[in-house]
Amino acid sequence: IIPPASINIQRPKTKRKRNNNNLSPLLSTPTNKTPLLPSPSLAMTTASVIIIGAGISGITAAKELAEKGVEDVLILEATDRIGGRIQKQSFGDVSVELGAGWIAGVGGKESNPVWELASRLNLRTCFSDYTNARYNIYDRSGEIFPTGFAADSYKKAVDSAILKLKSLEAECDGQEAEEAPSSPKTPIELAIDFILHDFEMAEVEPISTYVDFGEREYLVADERGYESLLYKMAEGFLYTSDGNILDNRLKLNKVVREVQQSRNGVVVKTEDGSEYEANYVIVSASIGVLQSNLISFQPPLPKWKTEAIQKCDVMVYTKIFLKFPHCFWPCGPGQEFFIYAHEQRGYFTFWQHMENAYPGSNILVVTLTNEQSKRVESQSDEETLKEAMSVLRDMFGPTIPYATDILVPRWWNNRFQRGSYSNYPMISDNQLQRNVKAPFGRILFTGEHTSEKFSGYVHGGYLAGMDTSKTLLEEMKQSLLLQPLLAFTESLTQTDQRSNPQMYTNVNLISGRS
Numbered sequence: 001i002i003p004p005a006s007i008n009i010q011r012p013k014t015k016r017k018r019n020n021n022n023l024s025p026l027l028s029t030p031t032n033k034t035p036l037l038p039s040p041s042l043a044m045t046t047a048s049v050i051i052i053g054a055g056i057s058g059i060t061a062a063k064e065l066a067e068k069g070v071e072d073v074l075i076l077e078a079t080d081r082i083g084g085r086i087q088k089q090s091f092g093d094v095s096v097e098l099g100a101g102w103i104a105g106v107g108g109k110e111s112n113p114v115w116e117l118a119s120r121l122n123l124r125t126c127f128s129d130y131t132n133a134r135y136n137i138y139d140r141s142g143e144i145f146p147t148g149f150a151a152d153s154y155k156k157a158v159d160s161a162i163l164k165l166k167s168l169e170a171e172c173d174g175q176e177a178e179e180a181p182s183s184p185k186t187p188i189e190l191a192i193d194f195i196l197h198d199f200e201m202a203e204v205e206p207i208s209t210y211v212d213f214g215e216r217e218y219l220v221a222d223e224r225g226y227e228s229l230l231y232k233m234a235e236g237f238l239y240t241s242d243g244n245i246l247d248n249r250l251k252l253n254k255v256v257r258e259v260q261q262s263r264n265g266v267v268v269k270t271e272d273g274s275e276y277e278a279n280y281v282i283v284s285a286s287i288g289v290l291q292s293n294l295i296s297f298q299p300p301l302p303k304w305k306t307e308a309i310q311k312c313d314v315m316v317y318t319k320i321f322l323k324f325p326h327c328f329w330p331c332g333p334g335q336e337f338f339i340y341a342h343e344q345r346g347y348f349t350f351w352q353h354m355e356n357a358y359p360g361s362n363i364l365v366v367t368l369t370n371e372q373s374k375r376v377e378s379q380s381d382e383e384t385l386k387e388a389m390s391v392l393r394d395m396f397g398p399t400i401p402y403a404t405d406i407l408v409p410r411w412w413n414n415r416f417q418r419g420s421y422s423n424y425p426m427i428s429d430n431q432l433q434r435n436v437k438a439p440f441g442r443i444l445f446t447g448e449h450t451s452e453k454f455s456g457y458v459h460g461g462y463l464a465g466m467d468t469s470k471t472l473l474e475e476m477k478q479s480l481l482l483q484p485l486l487a488f489t490e491s492l493t494q495t496d497q498r499s500n501p502q503m504y505t506n507v508n509l510i511s512g513r514s
């Protein structure tokens with residue numbers, strides 16, 4: 001394969017640092033609400049609550065607190081934008097989603113709150129039907145596996161996955177396990193195993209998202225991006241003008257490195273040497289960040305908490321975008337997704353064309369996960385493009401055109417993410433997740449990884465943010481009620497303290513463990 005002289009290797013964008021935050025144009029539309037004016041103190045360093053991270057969970061928590069009267073929140077975000085793992089980028093004349101792309105869980109008995117937000121914003125979406133993907137499985141010579149054979153292999157793989165799960169469950173319960181099914185070996189078995197485990201059955205059945213909100217999934221295909229939902233939320237409680245957030249309660253490019261708590265409050269230190277004080281802190285950084293040493297806690301987090309954090313798996317999920325001069329893949333009904341069967345599990349297996357989302361865009365997306373994601377992240381995009389082209393030529397022949405652009409997001413090597421989303425072990429008790437979520441003194445934890453039912457999803461992040469703010473509001477109410485009593489006991493303690501200095505302990509206002 002001879003690559004053309006000029007290929008556009010596009011990097012995920014990071015804007016230059018600046019004071020104002022560039023917002024999507026939709027914010028220039030005036031709202032009915034009177035926005036809060038920026039506080040006179042531009043160097044705002046104290047607040048009731050500091051929120052670390054401005055992804056969907058952090059913004060939701062901040063909005064909920066502000067709406068309930070706790071307006072002096074301070075959001076410290078490491079990057080130069082809000083949105084976190086919801087991030088659009090222009091690529092080949094359209095807007096693609098580097099992170100979350102689908103609103104999963106639509107059409108059920110309950111309404112998915114993210115779907116509601118999207119509907120209010122008239123976000124353009126298109127229905128995704130993965131069910132046909134199993135009938136579009138290509139072998140290395142470009143032949144499509146016959147429908148009957150593919151359906152049979154798929155059924156066998158599902159049965160074997162269920163058997164495996166049951167034997168694992170039996171083993172955990174100390175019962176005699178049934179014989180575990182043999183592992184997938186042939187390329188088609190490996191491809192189906194990848195689709196089942198890294199996509200469809202990555203969660204334990206029944207999948208709460210589908211049960212509660214419905215089984216339909218919609219791909220966001222809107223130039224404003226999935227992230228416009230967050231901007232719309234921000235507009236409701238932060239001061240914005242001409243599409244910019246001008247509110248000094250949101251501080252961008254603030255990388256939190258230390259959270260120090262004492263009985264009186266919490267001090268948060270950032271990489272640039274700034275210090276902020278608050279009564280409470282909400283940490284919304286991802287599970288991958290919590291597993292890394294980016295943020296240190298003083299006193300250190302207890303063992304039950306750090307153990308739970310380390311036990312949660314992190315899934316790496318990479319969507320590689322490729323732009324072509326024209327379409328050479330089938331685009332008819334039921335052909336949006338197709339699969340490549342290779343001897344190596346997960347090797348450029350799962351493909352999607354973007355003609356349904358953006359007709360005429362000539363873009364393909366291939367999804368890699370875990371080890372394959374880490375491998376491509378560590379090599380040059382030219383290398384990755386060569387591999388992708390070789391796979392496409394296996395499927396569609398040697399005469400297909402070479403891609404003109406490539407975009408490879410790097411979620412694993414991003415120190416503010418360290419992965420794509422949490423993936424709790426298939427067999428685990430809820431205690432693990434409860435410990436990841438449980439507050440430690442004045443520090444609360446939120447984010448998709450703290451959502452018991454919807455971890456890994458945008459709606460998981462949203463509902464976690466709501467949940468954490470409710471917990472905190474309750475705690476603040478309690479401590480307000482208790483204040484006179486605490487003041488009284490404190491005066492007694494101070495009297496005692498003079499005679500017995502040992503009596504001072506670090507009081508945890510919120511019980512550390514659920």
Ligand SMILES: Cc1cc2nc3c(=O)[nH]c(=O)nc-3n(C[C@H](O)[C@H](O)[C@H](O)COP(=O)(O)OP(=O)(O)OC[C@H]3O[C@@H](n4cnc5c(N)ncnc54)[C@H](O)[C@@H]3O)c2cc1C
Nearest residue numbers: 053055056057078084085100101102256447448457458461
């Ligand atoms: C590739 C990919 C595909 C996905 N696909 C889907 C999908 O189709 N549908 C779906 O529902 N979900 C999907 N998800 C998951 C979804 O994006 C997440 O569950 C959700 O966005 C997480 O929101 P959050 O608020 O918990 O975390 P985040 O969005 O990660 O927000 C945390 C914020 O904290 C900031 N931060 C981290 N460390 C620090 C620090 N030290 N100091 C200050 N700030 C810090 C980060 O920069 C970030 O902005 C996908 C995710 C990825 C990556």
